[in-house]
Amino acid sequence: MATIDANKPDLPAAGAKSHPLYWKNRGFAHHFRNADEQFDACKLGMWLFLTTEVLLFAGIFCAYAIFRMLYPDAWAAGSHHLDWRFGGLNTIVLLFSSWTVASGVRAAQMGNNAALIRNLVITLICAGLFVFIKLYFEYIPKLSAGKAPGTFFSYPYAHDPHEPLWWSVYYIGTGIHALHVLIGAGLLSWVLVRAIRYEAYGPTEYTMVETSALYWHLVDLVWIFLFPLLYLIH
Amino acid sequence: MSTADRTHEPDHDHHDEGSYLTPKYGAMGTVWDWMTTVDHKKIGVMYLFAVLFMFFLGGVAALAVRLELLEPVRVAADGAITGQLFAPAGAESINTGNQIYNRLFTLHGAIMVFMFIVPSVPASLGNFFLPLMLGAKDVAFPRLNLFSWYIYVSGSIFGILSIVLGGVDTGWTFYTPYSTTTDADHWRVLLMVLAAFVLGFSSILTGLNFIVTTHKLRAPGMGWFDMPLFIWAIYATSIIQVLATPVIGITLLLLIFERLFKVGIFDPGLGGDPVLYQHFFWFYSHPVVYVMILPGMGIISELLSVHSRKQIFGYRAIAFSSLGIAAVSFIVWGHHMFTAMGELASAIFSALTFLVAIPTAIKVFNWITTLYKGSIAINTPMLYALSFLFLFSIGGLTGLPLGALATDLHLHDSYFVVAHFHYVMMGGTVIAFIGGIHHWWPKMFGRMYNEKAGMLGCVLVFIGFNLTFMTQFFLGTQGMPRRYASYVDEFQFLHTLSTYGSWLILAGFLVHLFNFIHSLVAGPKAPPNPWGGLTLEWETESPPIEHNFHHEVLVQHGPYDFDTVVPPHCDERDFPLPPQDQPPASH
Amino acid sequence: MTMPPAAPTSTVPEAVAAFPADAVAPVRTLPFDGEGLQGLFFRTNGTTDAAVWTDGLFMLTFWFSMFFFVLLMGLMVYWCIIYRRRPGVPAPVSPAHNSKLEIFWTVVPSSSMLVFFFLGFWGYMDKVVPAGGALELSITGQTWDWTVEYPDGTQSAQMTTLGGRDNVKIHALPENTDIALRMVSTDVIHSFWIPDYRMKTDVFPNRYTGYGFTTPKLGPEDDHPEGRYRDQWVFCAEYCGDLHSEMAAIIRVVPQADYEIWLENQGSSGDxxxxxxxxxxxxxxxxxxxxxxxxxxxxxxxxxxxxxxxxxxxxxxxxxxxxxxxxxxxxxxxxxxxxxxxxxxxxxxxxxxxxxxxxxxxxISVHVEQPAEGEAGEDAPGETETGAGEEG
Structure with missing residues (x-):
């Protein structure tokens, strides 16, 4: 990348500490005036991106609200098929992971690489747990019972003709959210790999940790809205 | 941050640098250099050629559409069909010709909207000039910029693929349930929807990049109200791109699910609601109308000011009206659906729609007042700016009967609407875009173009445009619906005029094309500041050096202080200052 | 291409076609001879209250727009001429803004917008709300035809040639009568546009929409050799697929007595x-x-x-x-x-x-023994020979 330069102090050290990605070796791109400006720019960029994500989910929430208004009975019936305990468990898992990822950012700022790695690993386990619960206890049993979206709906004991629509909204909403969980987990894994290999993050360089964590909080936030709307309100 | 190529020592002076266009490697190396460049100028130039190619494709489709409409389709007394140009020989019904026509107008709309006009000004001129005008070395996220260029390329490939596979007949709006049921055995519609979805990401990332750049990378000394109005317009555009595009993202995603899995959200058979699709679609697609026009308005502010050597009148009013338009654009989408909504919603949206007229009118008043007591050069960019004022005013004013409910119920989905949005989109954005390309051509490529040929092209386009679309206002009020492959005989005269006009537009664009090619091959070398502009891009070389400026830029004058500042690289004899007997006006 | 060889008039049994003369009368809409600028815009000046209102509002916005357009363009051209660039002569200093002027040109157009909104809403309510006691028509949009059902269940069986189609249906309506439409679609979205009433509304599947209008009073200008009538185009205004541009119909406004005879003739023939x-x-x-x-x-x-x-x-x-x-x-x-x-x-x-x-x-099949004089069979049916007309 020809135009991305760095201030490169000479650091004769072994292993990760000599690597250009080691946090003390890191500079900033040439078109910024200083590292702070670069950090601010990256954070602003991430916030803007999160805005777009919120608006993406806004479409689904909007569809939910409109069909709920049109077919309240179908929504009540559909909601009764969801077990709030699995949803609640997943909520706890995600909230906990939000806490660990925030602790990870703190660890990076303090220069505690071991704590950063530990927190990221716990966060990733939580992400896996969330997807596992979603798939194994919710999607698979429901789909095999015929509670599928749209024309695939074949559940024989449906109360309301518009229940297929409920399942469409349910699968699209939670499905796109689960996709975001996976994307967030991918981002955090990348951070984790660089933290392990290069000790890439420390007090002067934690942009990537901070922005990935912001993304992860968004994933959490969306679930905080999905959970009561789908599981708790009948 | 990249690990690659860390050899470049940080420095702030780039004295010995060549132009960004200078090839540094062999032929293949240069191609690879362009393909992997993170230089906003190269990305801007690649966008420029890509969107112009898309404009060409969409234009061919438009000419074909006009050609078919040269004659109405008639059943003669002996039962024979006449007037259908696209039907293959031996076709036994008018069906085939109609199918071809429907694919052509969809192709025209989809290419022009998603692949040409939305990325046109921001991605090409914006990419090139936003950092230059801010005095920055690049956009905030150069690699994201390259990434969004490749997203644009792949989205366009999806779109073209769907055309090659046989085309799409949904109209660019993809209204359900037609779009979920037509061509059920084929992937073409899915591909086109996917193309629009992917292109949306490119749009979001470009917008995001520009917002951050504007916030963080302004040169020292440049406050918000020292920014050129082009930047204000691009900034307002970017806000809309970031806030509106995700909604079309989810909408198109739902449409894809609908086609693939029949999820039923938009399918009335399963209790879904096709009007919900329209709400979602226009929640994006109305704001995106301003994504199309705002950058054009920004260009016009620059062109009028520089070529009349006059401080822009009411700088703040123009800057704030850009933001005002961006804000209002989000609450007027319902005016595309007056024939599909209840009375209350229609009334609310009609009232809100008239709000848009106010900031737009303010801009036009300010632009025209800028000419007062100017030193007005009549050249190609200025002619285009004046054409813009003429055509865009018509486009804006014909929005009034469309915003008023009683008249809209007649004019909705008629040729009146077609003419109205072509006056705004083509008479506005495209005219501004071509004017902007002429204005900045010397800066981008370091060569002058032939002024006489440019002005001839502009006049041809202007006359052809009015002939093509003025007639369509009358067609619309007389009762001609849009998206019709044929029509009743009574409309033939106006349709014929309109088709002749489209040929004149073609002639005008061909003149420009040859002019540009001639300029690249044999044009005289351009000075750094041929027009005497005061914005920062005129301070560097033509074409700019690789890192944009030789020195760190320090802003010392406003972008339009023509009364007090001799333009950089210019002689005071060519650009004299007025006698300073009265205190210079400040903005 | 070949269309049904018989002219439309002869494929319709005589008993059905008995309005107004024996054969289906040709389409006669009002000619393109409206008066003044308004006539140029709308082909004919509005002939019903709703159309007159709409035309009036349109012309009001037109003259309002013309005033500003001519003013702005006049100033633009004038200034471009008198302030054209002269080499070596600087542009004189002039103010960069003027708050009073700017407030003036913000407030004045804004208040006129308010007027347009209210006028538009007023005319709109007149159009969408049908008059009480109106004649109710049930309209079904279907790719690519309109089915119009009269209150007694009758449907039109009269066709004519319009544009690229020779089976465009004619629907008679009595003159000077309030009409209410109740519309639904069986497949995709259509839009029922009658330009003469300056009115359209979208037609959706699984949902009724509708509007009302009053048919005009016929005058001497509607007297034709075939009788007194006036035709009005109906177009589909929402894109609906291959034959969208052929999805037309004719509304034929006739005197009340003729309407009743016509309606009678559309009933079952018994055969x-x-x-x-x-x-x-x-x-x-x-x-x-x-x-x-x-x-x-x-x-x-x-x-x-x-x-x-x-x-x-x-x-x-x-x-x-x-x-x-x-x-x-x-x-x-x-x-x-x-x-x-x-x-x-x-x-x-x-x-x-x-x-x-x-x-x-x-x-009409050779595979069935015809009672007396069956139609002479042509050659094998051509329907499976080619897929012509399928791929665009």
Whole structure:
């Protein structure tokens, strides 16, 4: 990348500490005036991106609200098929992971690489747990019972003709959210790999940790809205 | 941050640098250099050629559409069909010709909207000039910029693929349930929807990049109200791109699910609601109308000011009206659906729609007042700016009967609407875009173009445009619906005029094309500041050096202080200052 | 291309066509001779209250726009001339803004916008709310035809040629009468536009929409050799597919007495073959021919009793049950060379109409022994020869 330069102090050290990605070796791109400006720019960029994500989910929430208004009975019936305990468990898992990822950012700022790695690993386990619960206890049993979206709906004991629509909204909403969980987990894994290999993050360089964590909080936030709307309100 | 190529020592002076266009490697190396460049100028130039190619494709489709409409389709007394140009020989019904026509107008709309006009000004001129005008070395996220260029390329490939596979007949709006049921055995519609979805990401990332750049990378000394109005317009555009595009993202995603899995959200058979699709679609697609026009308005502010050597009148009013338009654009989408909504919603949206007229009118008043007591050069960019004022005013004013409910119920989905949005989109954005390309051509490529040929092209386009679309206002009020492959005989005269006009537009664009090619091959070398502009891009070389400026830029004058500042690289004899007997006006 | 060889007038039984003369009168809309600028815009000046209102509002916005447009363009051109660039002469200093002027040109247009909004809303409410006691028409939009059902269940069986189609239906309406429309679609979205009333509304599947209008009072300008009537175009204004531009109809405004005779004539003839032909013309003729020529769907000529080959299902003789199935659920078996494009008629068509269609099909098939003078069979049916007309 020809135009991305760095201030490169000479650091004769072994292993990760000599690597250009080691946090003390890191500079900033040439078109910024200083590292702070670069950090601010990256954070602003991430916030803007999160805005777009919120608006993406806004479409689904909007569809939910409109069909709920049109077919309240179908929504009540559909909601009764969801077990709030699995949803609640997943909520706890995600909230906990939000806490660990925030602790990870703190660890990076303090220069505690071991704590950063530990927190990221716990966060990733939580992400896996969330997807596992979603798939194994919710999607698979429901789909095999015929509670599928749209024309695939074949559940024989449906109360309301518009229940297929409920399942469409349910699968699209939670499905796109689960996709975001996976994307967030991918981002955090990348951070984790660089933290392990290069000790890439420390007090002067934690942009990537901070922005990935912001993304992860968004994933959490969306679930905080999905959970009561789908599981708790009948 | 990249690990690659860390050899470049940080420095702030780039004295010995060549132009960004200078090839540094062999032929293949240069191609690879362009393909992997993170230089906003190269990305801007690649966008420029890509969107112009898309404009060409969409234009061919438009000419074909006009050609078919040269004659109405008639059943003669002996039962024979006449007037259908696209039907293959031996076709036994008018069906085939109609199918071809429907694919052509969809192709025209989809290419022009998603692949040409939305990325046109921001991605090409914006990419090139936003950092230059801010005095920055690049956009905030150069690699994201390259990434969004490749997203644009792949989205366009999806779109073209769907055309090659046989085309799409949904109209660019993809209204359900037609779009979920037509061509059920084929992937073409899915591909086109996917193309629009992917292109949306490119749009979001470009917008995001520009917002951050504007916030963080302004040169020292440049406050918000020292920014050129082009930047204000691009900034307002970017806000809309970031806030509106995700909604079309989810909408198109739902449409894809609908086609693939029949999820039923938009399918009335399963209790879904096709009007919900329209709400979602226009929640994006109305704001995106301003994504199309705002950058054009920004260009016009620059062109009028520089070529009349006059401080822009009411700088703040123009800057704030850009933001005002961006804000209002989000609450007027319902005016595309007056024939599909209840009375209350229609009334609310009609009232809100008239709000848009106010900031737009303010801009036009300010632009025209800028000419007062100017030193007005009549050249190609200025002619285009004046054409813009003429055509865009018509486009804006014909929005009034469309915003008023009683008249809209007649004019909705008629040729009146077609003419109205072509006056705004083509008479506005495209005219501004071509004017902007002429204005900045010397800066981008370091060569002058032939002024006489440019002005001839502009006049041809202007006359052809009015002939093509003025007639369509009358067609619309007389009762001609849009998206019709044929029509009743009574409309033939106006349709014929309109088709002749489209040929004149073609002639005008061909003149420009040859002019540009001639300029690249044999044009005289351009000075750094041929027009005497005061914005920062005129301070560097033509074409700019690789890192944009030789020195760190320090802003010392406003972008339009023509009364007090001799333009950089210019002689005071060519650009004299007025006698300073009265205190210079400040903005 | 070949269309049904018989002229439309002769395919309609005489008893049906008895309005206003014996044959179907030609389409006569008001000519393009409206007065003044308004006439240039609207072809004819509005002839009903709603149209007059709309035209008036349009002309108001037009003159308002003209005033500002001429003012702005005049200033632009004038200043471009007198302030053109002279080498070596600087532009004089002039103010960069003027708050009073800017406030003035913000407030004045804004307040006029308010006026336009209220006028527009007023005219809108007049149009969308039908008058009490209006004649109610039930309209069904279907790719690519309009079915108009009168309050007694009657449907029109009169056709004429308009543009690229020769089976455009004519719907008679009494003059000077309030009409209310209740509209629904069986497939995609359509829009029912009658330019003469300056009014349209979208037509959706699974939902009723509607509007009202008053037919004009006929005058001496509507006297034609065939009788006193005035035709009005109906266009589909929401894009709906291949034959969107052919989805037209004619509204024929006639005197009350003629309307009653016309309505009477559209009723059952008592002969299933004639009634079947009538159903064919009103619902099927857009896509099917009866002369063996290819169209969107297979021709009906010699169809009944022939062996049909399908894209996926095994071949079958076209019998009563096959015909019924193909009408109600056309997607089940697709004839080779055609696409699944037909809308299911389940819930749209009456059993009696299906029986009549079958009777009519039998009457035009060589595979059925004709009672006295059966139509001379032409060669093999052409419907499965090519897929022409399918791929764009």
């Amino acid at each position: 299933p073959v004639i009634d079947g032909q009538r159903v064919f013309q009103s619902r099927c003729a857009t896509c099917h021919s009866v002369d063996g020529s290819n169209n969107i769907g297979p021709s009906w000529k010699d169809l009944y009793g022939s062996e049909r080959s399908f894209n996926k299902a095994p071949p079958q003789i076209a019998d009563d049950n096959y015909i019924r199935e193909s009408i109600l659920n056309p997607g089940i078996k697709i004839v080779q060379g055609y696409q699944n494009q037909m809308t299911p008629f389940q819930g749209v068509i009456k059993d009696e109409e299906i029986s009549n269609i079958i009777a009519y099909m039998k009457s």
